[in-house]
Structure formats: structure tokens, C-alpha cells
Amino acid sequence: MEYYFTYFVVFKSNDNGLSGPIVLFKNLESAQKNNNGTMHLLDDDLNGTLGAIEYIMHLPRNEFDVYDLDEELMASSYDTPHQIVIVPDYVLINQKIDNIAPTMFILTEDCSKDIKNNCEKRNPLLGTYYTHELSQELIKKHWEKIWLSKRTNDFEVEAVKDINIHFRLEGEKLKALPALYISRQFGETNDLLLEIFNCSEIEKKCIDIQWKNISHLNTLILMKKKGITCWDDKADKVYHDEIVKQMYKFDISVVITFPGIPKLQKKYGLSASILSENEKRAIRIMGVHRAIARGGILMELPCAKEELYKKYGELEQRCKNGTNNKYIWKTFSDLGKLLGSCFNSFQIEVLKRAKDITIFSDFPIGLAILENDEVPLQCYKSISYRPLTPLTRQLQLELLKKNQVYLGKKCKVAxxxxxxxxxxxxxxxxxxxxxxxxxxxxEKKYEGFSVAYQQTYSVESILEFIKNNQDADILYISAHGYYNIKQNMAGIMVGEEFWMASEDIKVPPIVILSACHSSPRGMGAVNIADMFIRNGAISVLGTFIPVNAHRNLILMTRLFTYIVEAQHKSRQYKTLSDAWCGVVATNAIHELMAESKSFNKWMHDTNSKGKPRIIEFQLERCVGKLRSTHIYSDTIKIIKEMLAEEGMEGKFGNILNTQDFFPESFFYQFIGYPENIFLYNDIFEEAYSNPIL
Structure with missing residues (x-):
């Protein structure tokens, strides 16, 4: 039984499939010749698809959306987007897609009647339409048709409340769609629509509604766990006490769209200086689509100012050519001030309280130290990045439902x-x-962990290695990075050959690039990390700057330790995104030790109890005492206490009393969907325990 719906949007393609998936320009002339007049490179062919995509986001994502669901089932939704396939017309003719049951086809106006006939032959559940045929009344008919086709199947359930109440939202009001799916379950669709159409600050109102929705849902679940199943005075009191706590938690996923490109990217002539209206619309679609999937909210920011990219680009270059630690920390604060001006005070509060954050941007927001913070945002929030350029490819990738990977039982590293x-x-x-x-x-210690290793000193050999390890969960590439600033390209050296992974290859779901500046962002470089995402990787770890090999060893060892510990029932981190946030947030002690050989030696020496001080710090001293928002000052405070106990006050003051240490881990970035890589998950565990025969 197919519970998930797959919607197709078909457009008239003008290239007949002759262009490759990735465009690399070797000189300024070739880049300018291919300029399509948009900032983030949105293909004109896709302009006619945007209304169709917006329409589809009003429809059920899966069969469960039309049912009146139990609260716990509602809360179990983790990543539930619309599955929307944007397909050029020639694909329907030249390639088979018969393995996918189509729910609906929507065609742009310039598609031929033959294409429409081709779609109709595939018998989509909801039919085939041109974009001009879409209407508000049709939304209602489509919900009814899905309910009628599904209600006699596997579940004895009632229709979702408000199944007949629909309004076609457009423009900024699209941001209400994520809240609409939950509000419909509570029978509050009319209330939501009334509030949205009678307010001046739509984004703030949408956040407020979803905040109340999630708090209400979490409160009902807690009451059910307490055995409260009927409503009376006692239940009423419990509800009101708990809803206050839930509202304070603000347990909501936040999606941010932040367009804008570096000046150098504009100079190359590849990108326009002004964000077009169609690009704004496409970026909003991506943000709304992800917020629906996460049951979260969308915050839209204006285009990043050139000053922000200039400041960050200088940081990357200074790190490449040599700099000092105090400059780095000052730049993080400067970036925070510049970035802070892009948010209003309400958005800043939402950002700091978010459960997790997804960012659609070419700019690494997580590096900035926001006002009143001590560390960058990425130290205390789990962040997933989705670069915006090229927008055509990123839009197509976002609209497809991503697979979820479970490392809790098996993890093969190639x-x-x-x-x-x-x-x-x-x-x-x-x-x-x-x-x-x-x-x-x-590998020797953990049964579910395995390693394949090969020295790959040519592009041919690494391609063959990847091909021979298609069953790997993680592709770990150890290489020298090569950042060609003149051509604005960043890749790696495979032996003595430069490689960008621009071939059409199938890669493992996770790629870790253990290489210098493999994913720089300050100049808008085309980089190998993005290429791996376009070649099918679910998540890629890259670096902004040259990195120290020994510090990289520590970071990688810690990350893989969290993965294998999860296989032995550690519940510290649920996803790869959470684990990396944990690595960064708790790396302060390692960065301090890396700055001073004498301090490093002291930490590894034994104290009067016969314990290595580093072990005492990690297993005893720091437990429950390191706040993620104050990880450095808390770490230093504990170290000073340890020194005082041994009569060594003032020792190592050069690093403990100043910000004279290098935060290496800040300059790594996971792009893609690291939140869909699970280290532990109850549903996956149950599936492994009760396999379907």
C-alpha cells in the first residue's frame, strides 16, 4: 500500500536534456556568456512551475493527512514533506517513471497536448491539469477524492476535522501552510484563516499560531501519559499548568531563508545583483516546503548585504594566509552585529529558542556571535545548511522527500x-x-561498525573505489584541499590530480571531506561539497579554511565515537546533526590544549589522585556544568578551579585569561540533511526488532 503521495509538475524544457547537471566555468568570458540574469541561477523554464508547486503544498502529503489522528501519531511525524517531482517534458518521453505511482500531474501552459495525453495514460489518482485549471474549489475536490479513495482501506478512522475548509493562500500568506496542517487536526482552520487575513504582520502571526499548536499538542500528549483521558476540573487545571510550561519551551523547528551572494560572484558575471521576483517566490516555496515537513515555522530575511560577505570573505582569506586568534573572535562578533541587523528583535528571540534550525542560504549564519552571546549560534543550536546557488537544482532537491539513514545498527565507512x-x-x-x-x-570493538580502506591516488581510482563501495554509509575522503580563487573553484587533490566530483556518480549518503577549504563560502566558490550533494549525498561535511591535521584527527575521532556509542545504546545524540553540534559545543578544552604544549602536557599528566586531569575533567568536573551558550568561560572556570586546588593560580594565564585560542571546529559545516541521519531512533529500533517477514 502506498501511503505517500507523489505529485509531478511537468514543464516545457528548452534544452532537450542536453545540458549537464553541473556547470563549471574556466574563465570570466564563459561565465558571462551563460549569465541568465538571476542572482541564484534560477532557470527561466521553471518560472511557470511555481504556481503549481504552491498549489500542491495545499494538498495532503500522505494518506494520514486526511485522517483524524491520535496526538501521539501526530507528534511522531519527523520529516514529512510533500513529494514533488519537477520534471522536464522530454523525460516523460525518453525515460520511464512507471515505478512511481503518480498522484497528480500539473503541466505548465506551454506543454503540448501530447504530453498531457502521455500523463493521463498513467492514471494519476487526482488527474492531470494545466496550471490555469487550478483553483480553490479544486483543492476541496482533491481532498474529498483522496478521502473517498482511502477511507475503506487499512484504517478504521474518521476524516480529519475541517476536511472541507480550504483557502488558496498566496504570497506571504503561504507561510501559514505549516500551521494549517496541525490546525486542521484541531478543527481550527477557520480561526487560523481569520487571523491570517486580519493581521498586518503575517510572519509573526504564523509563528504565534504554530507556537500555540505545538504547545497544545505536547500538553495533550503529556496529559495522556498521566492517564488523563476525560475532561473535568482536574484535567482543566493540569492543562493550564502544563500549557504555560510548553509555551515557555518553544519546542519548534525554525526554517530561515537568507538570499544574497558575494560581490565576487556578481563580478564574474554569473549572477545578477538583484534578486528577481521569481527567485523570491522559489526561495519562499523552499522555506515553506521545509517548514511543513518539520512542522515548524518560516522566517524570511532580506538579501545579505555585501558588507556581511566582505567581512566573512576577509576572515576566510586571513585564515588561509595566516592570522591571529583575537582577530578571529572579533570577526565572529562583528558578523553577529551585521547579521543581527538583518533580524528584528522577535526573530532573534525565536532563533535563540528554536528546537533546531534549517538555513537556506549561501552564507554560514551559524558562525556569527549574536548579541549577548559568548559563542557562535552553531555551538548551541543544531543547524542544517542548504546552499541556494544554483537555485534550479536546489529547488528540485528540496521538493523530493529525502531518505532517512539509520546508523544505530550498521555503519560502514569507506x-x-x-x-x-x-x-x-x-x-x-x-x-x-x-x-x-x-x-x-x-571495527574490532563494535560489531555493527566496519571499515573499507584504499589508497586512491588518481581520479580514476577514487571513482572505482566509490563504485565498489556502494553499500557504504559514509565516504570519508582524506585529501589536500585546493582552492583556486581566480577561477573561484574549490576541490581536492586526489594524489596529484585536481578533482571536483563533477561526474555523474552515485555516492554514499554521508560524505566527510577531511581536507582544507573544501567548502569555502566567502567568495561564492563552486565547491566539491555542493557537488556531492548534487550527486545524491544526503549530507556532506566540508571546511571553510585550511585546517590543522591533528585538530582534525580529534574532531573526527570524537564524531565517530558518538556514532559507535549510539550502537551501544548511548542516547546522548539522536541525529548526526545533533552529534556534530555536540562535537563543536564541547571542543573548547581540546582547542585550549592545542594552543599550549605545557597546558596540554599538564592536562594529560596525573593529579594527586592518580587520575589524568583530562579524564577527571571530562568524566567528573564538567558533567552538568558546561552551558552550551557559555562553553568557553565555563570550561576555563573549571580549569582555574583545578589549578587553584593544586596551588597553581595564574598558571597558563596567556590562554585562560584571553581569547587567544583558535576555534577550529567552527570552520566545519554540514550541508544537506544531517538531521535525517539517525544515530538512535525508537521507530528504527522497533523495526529492527520486529522485521517484516
Whole structure:
């Protein structure tokens, strides 16, 4: 039984499928020649699809949307988007898609009658339409048709409340759609629509409604767990006490759209200086689509100012050419001030209280230290990044439902060693080999963890290695990064060959690029991390700047430790996104030790109790005492207490009393969907325990 619906939007393509999926420009002239007049590179062919996509987002995502659901089933929805396939007309003729049961076809006006006939032959549940045929009344008919076709099937349930109340939302009012799916379950559709159409601040109102929705849902679930199943005076009191607590928590996923590109990208002539209306519309669609999937809210920001990219671009270049630690921390604060001016005070409050954050932007927002904060946003919030450029490809990727990967039972890591073992690379290769040996030791200790390793010193060999390890969960590439600023391209060296992963290849769901500046953002470079996403990776870890091999060893060891510990029932981190946030948030002690050999030695030496101080710090001293928003000051406070107990007040003051340490972990970024990579999940565990025969 197919519970999920798949909607197709068909458009007239003007390239007949001859263009490749990725465009790399070797010089300024070729870039300018291909300029399509948009900031984030939205293909003109897709302009006619935007209304169709907005229409589909008013329809059920799956069969459960038409049912009156139990609160716990509602809350179990984790990543539930509309599955929308944007397909050029020639694909319907030249390629088979018969393995997918179509729910509906919508055609742009310039599609031929033959294309429409081709779609109709596939018998879509809701039929085939041109965009001009879509209407508010049709939305209602489509909900009714789905209910009538599904109600006699697997579930003995009632129709969702308000199944017959529909209004076609447009423009900024689209931001109410994420709240609409929950409001309909509570029979409050009319109330939502009334509030939306009678307010001046639509975004704030949508956030307020969804905030109340989630708080109400969480309160009902808690009451049910307490055995309160009927409404009386006692239930009323419990409800009112608990709803206050839930409202305070603000347990909501936040989606942010933040367009804008660096000046250099405009200089190349590849991108326009002004964001077009169709791009604004496409970016809003992406944000609304993701907010619906996460049961969250959307916040839209204006285009990033050139000053923001200039400041960050200078930081990347200074790190590449050599800088000092105090400059780095000051720049983070400066970025926070510049970024803070893009938000209003209400948005800042929402951002800081968010359960998790998804960002559609080419700018790494998580690096900024916001007002009244001590550390960058990414230290205390789990963030998933989706770059916006090229917008055509990113829109297509966002509208497809992503697979979820479970590492709680099995995790195979395929290690591609691209660094040649010679005198020049002696130290870097040693650090890389220590990562390999660490993972090999984990393989021996943990039954569900396995490693495949190969030295890949040519592009041909790494492509063959990837092909031979299609069953891997993680592709770990150890390489030197190569950032060509003149061509604005960032890739890696495979042996002595430059590689951008621009081939049409199938890659594992997770890619970790253990390489310098593999994913710089300050200049708008085309980079290998983005290429892996376009080649099917669910999530990719890249770096903004040159990174230290030993510090990288520590970060990678810690990340993989969290993965294998989850296989042994650790519940510390639920997803890869959570785990990486944890790595960054708790890396302060390692960064402090990396700045001073004497301090590092002292931490690894034993104290009067015979314990290594680093072990005492990690297992005893810091437990429950490190606030993610004040991780550095709290870490330093504990270290000073340890020194005072040993009569060593003032020792190591050069690093403990100033911000004279390098926050290496800040310059790594997971793009894609790391929140869909699970280290532990009750539903997956149950599925493994009770396999379907």
C-alpha cells in the first residue's frame, strides 16, 4: 500500500536534456556568456512551475493527512514533506517513471497536448491539469477524492476535522501552510484563516499560531501519559499548568531563508545583483516546503548585504594566509552585529529558542556571535545548511522527500586516502593514518561498525573505489584541499590530480571531506561539497579554511565515537546533526590544549589522585556544568578551579585569561540533511526488532 503521495509538475524544457547537471566555468568570458540574469541561477523554464508547486503544498502529503489522528501519531511525524517531482517534458518521453505511482500531474501552459495525453495514460489518482485549471474549489475536490479513495482501506478512522475548509493562500500568506496542517487536526482552520487575513504582520502571526499548536499538542500528549483521558476540573487545571510550561519551551523547528551572494560572484558575471521576483517566490516555496515537513515555522530575511560577505570573505582569506586568534573572535562578533541587523528583535528571540534550525542560504549564519552571546549560534543550536546557488537544482532537491539513514545498527565507512605517503606529506599522512587506525580499532570493538580502506591516488581510482563501495554509509575522503580563487573553484587533490566530483556518480549518503577549504563560502566558490550533494549525498561535511591535521584527527575521532556509542545504546545524540553540534559545543578544552604544549602536557599528566586531569575533567568536573551558550568561560572556570586546588593560580594565564585560542571546529559545516541521519531512533529500533517477514 502506498501511503505517500507523489505529485509531478511537468514543464516545457528548452534544452532537450542536453545540458549537464553541473556547470563549471574556466574563465570570466564563459561565465558571462551563460549569465541568465538571476542572482541564484534560477532557470527561466521553471518560472511557470511555481504556481503549481504552491498549489500542491495545499494538498495532503500522505494518506494520514486526511485522517483524524491520535496526538501521539501526530507528534511522531519527523520529516514529512510533500513529494514533488519537477520534471522536464522530454523525460516523460525518453525515460520511464512507471515505478512511481503518480498522484497528480500539473503541466505548465506551454506543454503540448501530447504530453498531457502521455500523463493521463498513467492514471494519476487526482488527474492531470494545466496550471490555469487550478483553483480553490479544486483543492476541496482533491481532498474529498483522496478521502473517498482511502477511507475503506487499512484504517478504521474518521476524516480529519475541517476536511472541507480550504483557502488558496498566496504570497506571504503561504507561510501559514505549516500551521494549517496541525490546525486542521484541531478543527481550527477557520480561526487560523481569520487571523491570517486580519493581521498586518503575517510572519509573526504564523509563528504565534504554530507556537500555540505545538504547545497544545505536547500538553495533550503529556496529559495522556498521566492517564488523563476525560475532561473535568482536574484535567482543566493540569492543562493550564502544563500549557504555560510548553509555551515557555518553544519546542519548534525554525526554517530561515537568507538570499544574497558575494560581490565576487556578481563580478564574474554569473549572477545578477538583484534578486528577481521569481527567485523570491522559489526561495519562499523552499522555506515553506521545509517548514511543513518539520512542522515548524518560516522566517524570511532580506538579501545579505555585501558588507556581511566582505567581512566573512576577509576572515576566510586571513585564515588561509595566516592570522591571529583575537582577530578571529572579533570577526565572529562583528558578523553577529551585521547579521543581527538583518533580524528584528522577535526573530532573534525565536532563533535563540528554536528546537533546531534549517538555513537556506549561501552564507554560514551559524558562525556569527549574536548579541549577548559568548559563542557562535552553531555551538548551541543544531543547524542544517542548504546552499541556494544554483537555485534550479536546489529547488528540485528540496521538493523530493529525502531518505532517512539509520546508523544505530550498521555503519560502514569507506576511507579513500588521497594523500601520498612521502616526506612532504609526512605529518599530514601520519594524522590521516591515525584516523584510519582509530576506525579500524572501532571495527574490532563494535560489531555493527566496519571499515573499507584504499589508497586512491588518481581520479580514476577514487571513482572505482566509490563504485565498489556502494553499500557504504559514509565516504570519508582524506585529501589536500585546493582552492583556486581566480577561477573561484574549490576541490581536492586526489594524489596529484585536481578533482571536483563533477561526474555523474552515485555516492554514499554521508560524505566527510577531511581536507582544507573544501567548502569555502566567502567568495561564492563552486565547491566539491555542493557537488556531492548534487550527486545524491544526503549530507556532506566540508571546511571553510585550511585546517590543522591533528585538530582534525580529534574532531573526527570524537564524531565517530558518538556514532559507535549510539550502537551501544548511548542516547546522548539522536541525529548526526545533533552529534556534530555536540562535537563543536564541547571542543573548547581540546582547542585550549592545542594552543599550549605545557597546558596540554599538564592536562594529560596525573593529579594527586592518580587520575589524568583530562579524564577527571571530562568524566567528573564538567558533567552538568558546561552551558552550551557559555562553553568557553565555563570550561576555563573549571580549569582555574583545578589549578587553584593544586596551588597553581595564574598558571597558563596567556590562554585562560584571553581569547587567544583558535576555534577550529567552527570552520566545519554540514550541508544537506544531517538531521535525517539517525544515530538512535525508537521507530528504527522497533523495526529492527520486529522485521517484516
Amino acid at each position: 576511507i579513500a586516502e588521497c594523500i601520498i605517503n612521502n616526506d612532504e606529506n609526512k605529518y599530514v599522512y601520519l594524522m590521516s593514518d591515525l584516523v584510519r587506525s582509530t576506525l579500524i580499532d572501532m
